[in-house]
Amino acid sequence: MKQNKALIASALGAVIAMGALSAAPAAAADKEKCYGIAQAGKNDCASGTHSCAGQAKVDKDPADWKYVAKGSCEKMGGKPGSK
Numbered sequence: 001m002k003q004n005k006a007l008i009a010s011a012l013g014a015v016i017a018m019g020a021l022s023a024a025p026a027a028a029a030d031k032e033k034c035y036g037i038a039q040a041g042k043n044d045c046a047s048g049t050h051s052c053a054g055q056a057k058v059d060k061d062p063a064d065w066k067y068v069a070k071g072s073c074e075k076m077g078g079k080p081g082s083k
Contacts, residue, residue, distance in 0.1 A: 032080050034073035038064040 038044070043056040043064040050056075056064040062079070073080040 030070055031067040032070050032073060033065040034068040034076065034078035035065045035081055036060050036062045037068070037073070037076050037078035038066045042066070 033044075035047075037060060038056050039059050040056050041054055043053060043061075044066045045052045046056065046061070046064045049061070049063045060077075065078075065081075068076065068078070
């Protein structure tokens with residue numbers, strides 16, 4: 001009986017995990033990197049200046065980027081890209 005419960009719990013966990021993984025690529029497809037708009041400490045990542053998220057030292061550093069809705073980057077004063 002314990003084996004059946006463990007098997008069911010394992011299978012249920014796998015189904016839930018697969019659902020979460022399949023939703024992530026769809027959300028990412030609606031976003032783009034936008035360089036030069038991040039506020040200090042609020043970047044998603046950067047190109048070569050530091051290791052990554054939350055480490056921007058100054059506002060609007062051209063090397064730091066944030067994910068934004070596709071098509072909105074230039075309207076925000078940034079430069080879209082995939083450096």
